[in-house]
Amino acid sequence: MAKTITVRIDEHVYDIFKKAADGQKRTISNYIEYATLNYTVNDAIVDDVEMNEILTNEKDIKKGLSDISAGRYKIIG
Secondary structure, X not given: OOOOOOOOOOHHHHHHHHHHHHXXXXXXXXXXXXXXXXXXXXXXXXXXXXXXXXXXXXXXXXXXXXXXXXXXXXXXX
C-alpha cells in the first residue's frame, strides 16, 4: 500500500526537482521517489564486494594509524 508523506523544500529546490521531473516525463512525486531510491540503493549502501575490500584493508589502516600515533611517520599536507 502506498504511503503519503509531506516534505517541505525551498522554492529553488522545488524548481530543480520540477525541471528534472519534466526532463524525464515524470511527476515530481515520482521523480523524488525514483531519485531517492536510486541514491539509497546505489550510493548509500555498501555492497558485499566493497565491504570485503574495506575489511581486507582494515588491518593496514589500523597499522598505519598506530604508526602515525607512535611518531614513526609524519603527515605532510
